Amino acid sequence: MNEFLSFTVIGLVTGAAYAIAASGLVVTYTTSGVFNIAHGAIGMVMAYLYWQLVDAWHWPILLAAVFVVAVAAPLTGALVEFVLMRRSSDKGLAVTLVVTIALLVLMLFVALWVWGGNVKAAPAFFGHAGWHLTAKVFITWHETITILLAAGMALFLRLLLYRTRVGMAMRAVVDNRSLAALNGARPAWLGTFSWALGASTAALAGILIAPVLDNLSAIPLTFLVIYAYGAAILGRLRNLPLTFVGALILGLSYSYMVGYLPQNSFFDSTPIQGLRLSLPVVMLFVVLLVMKQGSIEGGRLRPWRESVAVPPLARSAGGYGLLVVAIAVVVQFLSAGDVVDVGIGVAYGIIVLSLVPLAGWGGQVSLCQMTFAGLGAFAMARVGGGSLLGLLAAMALAGAVGAVIALPALRLRGLYLALATFAFALLMDNMFFPTSVAFTYNGSVHVNRPSIFGMSFRADTSFVVFLAVVFALLAMLLLALRRGPFGRLLLAMKDSEAACATLGLSLTRTKLAVFTLSAAIAGLGGALFGAMSTQVGGLEFAAENSLPILLLAVIWGMATTSGALFGGISYSLVGTKLQALLPGIPNLQYAFTGLAGIGVGINPDGAVPMTVRILRARFGAGAPAEAPAPTSGRAPAPPSSGTPAWAPGGARVPSGAGAR
Numbered sequence: 098m099n100e101f102l103s104f105t106v107i108g109l110v111t112g113a114a115y116a117i118a119a120s121g122l123v124v125t126y127t128t129s130g131v132f133n134i135a136h137g138a139i140g141m142v143m144a145y146l147y148w149q150l151v152d153a154w155h156w157p158i159l160l161a162a163v164f165v166v167a168v169a170a171p172l173t174g175a176l177v178e179f180v181l182m183r184r185s186s187d188k189g190l191a192v193t194l195v196v197t198i199a200l201l202v203l204m205l206f207v208a209l210w211v212w213g214g215n216v217k218a219a220p221a222f223f224g225h226a227g228w229h230l231t232a233k234v235f236i237t238w239h240e241t242i243t244i245l246l247a248a249g250m251a252l253f254l255r256l257l258l259y260r261t262r263v264g265m266a267m268r269a270v271v272d273n274r275s276l277a278a279l280n281g282a283r284p285a286w287l288g289t290f291s292w293a294l295g296a297s298t299a300a301l302a303g304i305l306i307a308p309v310l311d312n313l314s315a316i317p318l319t320f321l322v323i324y325a326y327g328a329a330i331l332g333r334l335r336n337l338p339l340t341f342v343g344a345l346i347l348g349l350s351y352s353y354m355v356g357y358l359p360q361n362s363f364f365d366s367t368p369i370q371g372l373r374l375s376l377p378v379v380m381l382f383v384v385l386l387v388m389k390q391g392s393i394e395g396g397r398l399r400p401w402r403e404s405v406a407v408p409p410l411a412r413s414a415g416g417y418g419l420l421v422v423a424i425a426v427v428v429q430f431l432s433a434g435d436v437v438d439v440g441i442g443v444a445y446g447i448i449v450l451s452l453v454p455l456a457g458w459g460g461q462v463s464l465c466q467m468t469f470a471g472l473g474a475f476a477m478a479r480v481g482g483g484s485l486l487g488l489l490a491a492m493a494l495a496g497a498v499g500a501v502i503a504l505p506a507l508r509l510r511g512l513y514l515a516l517a518t519f520a521f522a523l524l525m526d527n528m529f530f531p532t533s534v535a536f537t538y539n540g541s542v543h544v545n546r547p548s549i550f551g552m553s554f555r556a557d558t559s560f561v562v563f564l565a566v567v568f569a570l571l572a573m574l575l576l577a578l579r580r581g582p583f584g585r586l587l588l589a590m591k592d593s594e595a596a597c598a599t600l601g602l603s604l605t606r607t608k609l610a611v612f613t614l615s616a617a618i619a620g621l622g623g624a625l626f627g628a629m630s631t632q633v634g635g636l637e638f639a640a641e642n643s644l645p646i647l648l649l650a651v652i653w654g655m656a657t658t659s660g661a662l663f664g665g666i667s668y669s670l671v672g673t674k675l676q677a678l679l680p681g682i683p684n685l686q687y688a689f690t691g692l693a694g695i696g697v698g699i700n701p702d703g704a705v706p707m708t709v710r711i712l713r714a715r716f717g718a719g720a721p722a723e724a725p726a727p728t729s730g731r732a733p734a735p736p737s738s739g740t741p742a743w744a745p746g747g748a749r750v751p752s753g754a755g756a757r
Contacts, residue, residue: 099231099232099233099234100356102230102231102234103233103234103356104352104353104355104356104357105349105352106230106234106236106240107352108345108348108349108350108351108352108353109244109345109348109349110240110243110244110309110348111309111347111348111351111352112247112344112345112346112347112348112349113243113244113246113247113248113305113344113345113348114243114247114302114305114306114309114348115302115324115325115328115344115347115348115377116247116250116251116325116328116340116341116344116345117246117247117250117298117301117302117305118136118137118140118298118299118302118325119325119326119328119329119332119340119341119343119344120250120251120254120298120337120340120341121136121294121295121296121297121298121299121301121302122136122295122325122326122329122334123254123329123332123334123335123336123337123340124254124258124291124294124295124298125291125292125294125295126329126334126335127258127267127268127334127335128258128267128268128270128287128288128291128294129178129182129270129288129291129292130193131182131193131197132193132194132197132334132512133197133295134194134197134198134200134201135177135197135198135200135201135204136295136299136323137201137299137318137319137320137321137323137325138200138201138204138205138319139170139173139174139177139204139296139299139300139303140299140300140302140303140306140318140319141204141208141303141315141318141319142173142204142207142208142303143165143166143169143170143173143296143299143300143303143304144219144300144303144304144306144307144313144318145208145211145212145216145313145315146165146169147161147162147165147219147300147303147304147307148212148216148219148307148313149212150164150165151219151220152216152217152219152220158220158222159222162222162304165300165304166297166300166301166304167297169300170293170296170297170299170300170301171293171294171296171297172293173296174292174293174294174295174296174297175289175290175292175293175296177200177292177296178288178289178291178292178293179289181196181200181695182196182288182292183285183288185697185701192697192701194462194512194515195647195648195651195694195697196694196695196697198644198647198648198694199648199690199691199692199693199694199695199697200691200695201319201644201691202644202645202648202687202690202691202694203687203688203691203692203694203695204319204691205315205316205319205641205684205687205691206684206685206687206688206691208315209315209683209684209687210682210683210684210688212313212315215312215313215314215315216312216313217312217313218307218308218309218310218311218312218313219304219307219308219313220308221237221239221308222238222239222242222308223237223238223239225237226238227239227240227241228241239305239308242305243305246301246305247341247344248341250298250301251337251338251340251341254337255337255338258337263287263290266282266283266287267287267290267291269282270282270284270287270288302325303318306318306321316639316641319641320523320640320641323523324347324377324378324381325344325347325377326381326516327343327347327377327378327380327381327384328340328341328343328344328346328347328380329343330381330384330385330388330516331343331380331384331388333388343380343384346380347376347377347380350376350380351376351377354376374527375523375524375527375528378520378523378524378527379520379524381516381517381520382517382520382521382524385509385513385516385517385520386505386508386509386517407576407579407580408576410573410576410577410580413572413573413576414573416659417568417569417572417573418569420565420568420569420662421562421565421566421569424439424443424561424562424565425562425565427439428557428558428561428562429558433557434673436557436558436561437557437629437630438669438670438673438674439561439666439669439670440557440560440561440564440629441626441629441630441669442665442666442667442668442669442670443561443564443565443568443662443665443666444564444622444625444626444629444665445622445626445646445649445664445665445666445668445669446568446622446661446662446663446664446665446666447564447567447568447571447618447619447621447622447625447626447661447665448466448467448470448618448619448622448623448626448646448665449466449646449649449650449660449661449662449664449665450568450571450572450575450618450622450658450661450662451466451469451615451616451618451619451622452466452615452646452647452650452655452661453575453650453655453656453657453658453661454575454578454579454587454611454614454615455611455612455614455615456647456650456655457650457654457655457656457657458579458584458587458588458591458656459587459590459591459607459608459611460510460590460591460592461510461514461608461611461612462511462514462515462518462647463514463515463518463612463615463643463647464515464516464518464519464522464640464643464644464647465502465518465519465521465522465525465640465643466615466619466643466646466647467522467619467623467637467638467639467640467642467643467646468521468522468525468526468638468640468643469495469498469499469615469616469619469620469623470495470619470620470622470623470626470638471525471530471623471635471637471638472491472494472495472498472620472623473491473492473494473495473619473620473621473622473623473624473627474491474542474544474623474624474626474627474633474637474638475494475542476490476491476493476494476495476620476624477490477491477544477545477623477624477627477628478542478543478544478545478627478633481547482545483544483545483546483547483548483628484547484548484549485547485549485550487545487547487624488547488621488624488625491620491621491623491624492617492618492620492621492624493617494620495616495617495619495620495621495623496613496614496616496617496620497613498616499612499613499615499616499617499619500609500612500613500616502518502521502612502616503608503609503612503613504609505517507604507605507608507609510594519640519643522640522643523640525640526635526639526640530635530638530639531635541632541633541634542627542632542633542634543631543632544624544627544628544630544631544632544633545628546560546628546629546631547628560628560629561629564625564629567621567625568662571618571621572658572659572661572662575658576658583607583610586602586607587607587611589602590602590604590607590608623638645668645686645687645690648690648691648693648694648697649661649664649665649667649668649690650664651694651697651701651703652664652690652693652694652696652697652703652704653667653703653704653705654702654703654704654705654706655703656706657703657705657706659705660703660704660705663704663705667689668686668689668690671685671686671689672685672686675689
């Protein structure tokens with residue numbers, strides 16, 4: 098009985114911390130309409146600040162906690178809303194989601210730069226003092242305060258949102274900003290207040306969770322708070338009592354699983370150990386699949402609408418042919434290290450390219466592309482010994498897993514789909530990559546370079562040229578698909594799934610096909626990335642690495658194949674060349690992608706489409722940027738023809754939805 102009570106207390110404390118974090122997420126979404134992916138990162142940075150004040154600068158614990166929660170965190174939240182979210186709030190859920198991901202990446206950079214990402218645990222309230230529930234069950238005052246603060250926070254937020262004029266005005270601004278302003282509300286001030294309040298709850302959760310950990314590590318602490326997403330989604334991002342109950346269920350389930358699942362060496366060497374760590378992720382995934390789609394308002398992402406015409410076959414073949422020739426010439430004059438950096442950049446470009454048909458053309462956002470890449474590297478290392486069979490196995494394994502993930506995700510879209518794919522990535526981090534079957538976090542595996550049709554690519558220069566050829570062929574294949582019926586069907590699904598269903602088009606087959614294609618390309622990119630690096634481990638394919646991949650795709654142009662290449666090479670070179678110039682500032686690729694991703698709020702189309710529009714405006718080349726591009730040799734059908742612009746049998750694409 099005492100053992101059960103001990104596990105119950107631990108579960109209640111864990112659930113209480115989750116409840117505080119989830120409540121802040123609910124408040125931010127309810128009052129601003131923005132799902133803040135960076136909520137956990139804000140809590141992580143504030144936990145580090147709390148440690149800095151108490152442990153390094155010797156502030157009193159209570160004073161430090163009050164300063165962080167009541168001063169530093171609200172100022173941070175208000176600054177984020179004023180500088181970032183206010184400029185992007187009217188651009189749809191897609192842009193705000195990307196901006197908050199960029200904020201998460203940027204805060205990871207700040208923590209790694211300022212604190213090194215790993216310091217000893219923060220002090221608890223009243224140290225190890227406490228009281229006895231029974232003779233053998235001891236509860237610290239820190240645990241008691243955590244439970245009481247969670248209950249008090251839930252009651253306070255409920256009363257604030259539903260029993261005060263400020264709270265009702267905050268919710269009204271989300272429903273109709275203009276109408277609320279006409280009735281005397283101040284939308285700008287209310288938005289700032291809601292973000293300040295949300296940041297305070299994230300900081301409080303971080304401070305309460307930090308003393309429980311052996312040490313403060315930036316990435317685990319960030320994703321520990323993210324685990325509260327399952328409770329927030331259970332409350333439909335609106336219902337605070339249901340969110341609180343979901344957090345308690347999550348905490349108790351985790352505690353009982355840790356306490357009662359077998360702990361011997363056999364079980365700890367299997368995915369059962371990962372299942373313990375993945376329980377919050379499993380809860381998030383199950384809740385997303387069970388809950389009705391309409392439960393979360395704004396669940397559909399507003400699609401990106403790059404206005405770059407699709408180039409004809411001859412132009413794309415000529416352009417990518419020149420690319421291969423240019424890379425073949427340039428690598429002859431580079432140092433050995435630079436050749437490897439360019440090759441890794443092209444491999445990253447192939448992984449970014451996997452998002453073009455899925456997110457750029459189909460409007461289906463995925464946050465697990467690096468997980469598919471890791472599966473590809475695993476297959477390449479285990480199958481074929483560096484032959485063509487290894488590359489085919491990489492595409493087959495990643496594509497098959499992508500199809501399996503697509504099956505439960507067929508009913509999901511927008512925010513639901515993004516969170517579901519991210520949950521899958523976290524699940525793989527805990528249950529697959531750390532095991533001896535795949536990679537280990539303390540080691541790596543060797544990936545052989547392929548020899549195809551008797552041609553060996555063991556030299557770095559020849560393998561980089563091979564990578565360029567693979568990228569060019571994939572890009573031309575995707576552009577060919579984009580010109581055909583499948584590409585027009587993807588655009589149709591992106592514009593309106595309801596309209597597609599009304600016309601009898603099969604969205605199930607389309608989603609399944611594009612998910613499988615995207616995962617297979619990412620798997621191929623992961624296999625080639627492993628071969629270029631020669632040694633890879635699970636850390637290269639961790640869930641957090643999928644976030645910069647999405648940011649790079651959006652920064653350079655989500656629907657452009659050339660943007661994928663620029664994104665991959667820029668990510669690789671920033672991580673090496675700029676890092677070499679500024680060795681005192683670690684993880685500069687996080688800073689680069691984070692800052693550039695924040696700029697998406699100003700230019701959501703991406704750098705490549707913007708550059709094309711500027712060149713056309715200056716030199717008058719080609720059709721106007723806003724004109725629809727023909728997808729065949731026929732002239733575009735006139736609007737009066739009765740055929741929808743995006744219909745599979747039509748001859749044109751919607752205005753501004755082209756890709757390069």
